Amino acid sequence: MLPASEVLEWEDGLLCTQLIWKTEPSIDMVTDLMRSKIQDVSQDDKQTENTVSTATYIGGGAFNKLYLMDRCNDSWILRVTLPVDPYYKTSSEVATIKLIKSFTSLPVPRVIAHYGGAPEASPSDGCLGLEWILMTKLPGKNLTDAWSEMDIGKKIRVVELLADKLHELYTCKEAQFSSIGNVYQPSVQTDTSERGASYGPAAYTVGRIVSMPFFWNQRLRQPVNRGPFASSAEWLTSRLQLVEYECTQILNSDSVNSNEKEDAARFKSLSQRLSKHIQFFVPANEKFVLHHDDVNAGNILVDPTTGDLTGVLDWECVSVLPNWKSCQLPIFLTDTQPRNTKPSENAYFRNVDGSPNELYFHHLLEWELTMLGQYFLRRMESHNSDWIEIYKSSGRIRDFEYAVHECDSELMVKRIEKWLDIVERGEKYQRLLEYN
Known part of the structure; x- marks a missing residue:
């Protein structure tokens, strides 16, 4: 893998520091890597050999780029990532997904293969010069794109199902630990030859934390305790x-x-x-539990026709955190000002075509999210655990x-x-x- 200084750069922007990609993998290299790894896990080698597929770039974030490949009646995602916290970020994310898939019913991708720069990895795995994770693609649309297609009943269903799954994670014994940090597997294990491989609780431990406050900009160089933290x-x-x-x-x-x-x-x-x-x-x-602190609408996959929850994504930088941090509303339900009364179309100016103006729809979204937040809390309360008590007592x-x-x-x-x-x-x- 290339040194971090050769692939990324921190640049001061007008309002904040920005992360700059200094290099990007070619689509041909990505295609070759995905084909070789998918070949390793294919149940129909002959079909795989005769199928010619090319990776397609489908987007990305500050330090990730996503590529899609459809092959063998399945779809696969390769997420290439900058080494913002070399080895630890990728290794922890893989361990976290495997733990969740093994011990909960949360709909998460299956990790096929990954590369985090470990010395024991195959040299060919580092051909991109960057870290990466290959995983299955989950069905559904992200909630952001599906929102306008769903009536309020389906939105309520999504929120209640999400509450059920997050509560399951909160109470999962295998996801509870004695310190704050990130989840790792002490010994390198792969499941490239198995579908749905599972691991016992002893296969996971908490180590140094991986989160943006600890690696953003030049903070990896600062001499502070990075965990695990006892409190x-x-x-x-x-x-x-x-x-x-x-x-x-x-x-x-x-x-x-x-x-x-x-x-x-x-x-x-x-x-x-x-x-x-x-x-x-x-x-x-305090108790310490594995907590996804970036449950935003873009990380939630749904079936817009039924309101079913089909996936929870983006488990990078997910840490074991205090229960007071875990017991809170998902981000997408707190991103706007609360609005307790449904807006009336008649109270807003109309556009030339007679439709309500943009402000009406903005206020309607605020009301929907406020109401959905109440449904989320009521659903959590129905589980009769300490979640709602911790939520109510942790404001300070x-x-x-x-x-x-x-x-x-x-x-x-x-x-x-x-x-x-x-x-x-x-x-x-x-x-x-x-x-x-």
């Missing part, structure tokens, strides 16, 4: 130390302007203030964790400072997050 306090302390180290480097640099140094000084001061209050916010008797620590996450954000720092002023003065507590 929320340790985890939050390391995150604040990352901010402090980063700000100190800016303040000591001769190549940044005075405005950047002024911001860095403010962020550093806020991170130090927050550090003093960690023990006040962290609850006692979720506020604090949000403050840690955003303490180096120009857009949020003033708001966090005012909130922390109230905390430090011992006044009546006010929520930092209005809806969570």
Whole structure:
């Protein structure tokens, strides 16, 4: 695999740091790799040999590119990824998917093969110069694309089924651990010759964490504890130390302007203030569970005609986290302002063709998501576990964790400072997050 410095670059943008791909695999190399790995697991070798398929690029994110291949009446996805946290990100994601597939009924892809740069891997696996995972393609449309096709009844069904699956993961004994970090398999195991191979709980352990606050920009170089963490306090302390180290480097640099140094000084001061209050916010008797913290509409696959849940995607950077972090609404149900009353078309201006204007549909979406969030919570409550109790009692620590996450954000720092002023003065507590 190529060194990280040859394939990626961190570039300061207008509003945030951006990740730049310095190289991309050719479609021919991707096609050859996918064909060879699919050949290894095909149940019909003759059919596979006679089928000529080519990989197709279908999109990607900040550090992933996705390729599709249809072959042997099946569809396969190759996700090529930049080594933002070399070896650990890919290895952990593969272990996480395998654990979930082995011990829960969550609809997740089957991992066929992967390459994370490990020395014991076949040299040909590193031919792309990047890390990758080959997996089966799940059926369905992502919820973002299917939304307009579904009536409110089908949307409710999706949300309730999602709640059932996430609750299953929350209560899965094999997904509960004694520390915070990421899941790994201690010894390298492959299932390229088996379909649906399963592994016992002893095959999984928690190791160093893989998450964006710990590797974004140049943070992999910073000397902080990366886990596993024995408590929320340790985890939050390391995150604040990352901010402090980063700000100190800016303040000591001769190549940044005075405005950047002024911001860095403010962020550093806020991170130090927050550090003093960690023990006040962290609850006692924590449990640690595997938690998908990026359940957005783009990562949910559905059958829009029935409202069935067909897939939950994007398990990279999924960590074992405290139960107070796990017991919360999925991101897509909190991405808008709450709206408790359904908007009336008659209250909005009409377009020339007589249809309601865009604001109406924006408010309608807010109302739908607010209502669906209530359905999600009621469904969780129906399971009679401690999930809903933890959700209701964890507002303060979720506020604090949000403050840690955003303490180096120009857009949020003033708001966090005012909130922390109230905390430090011992006044009546006010929520930092209005809806969570």
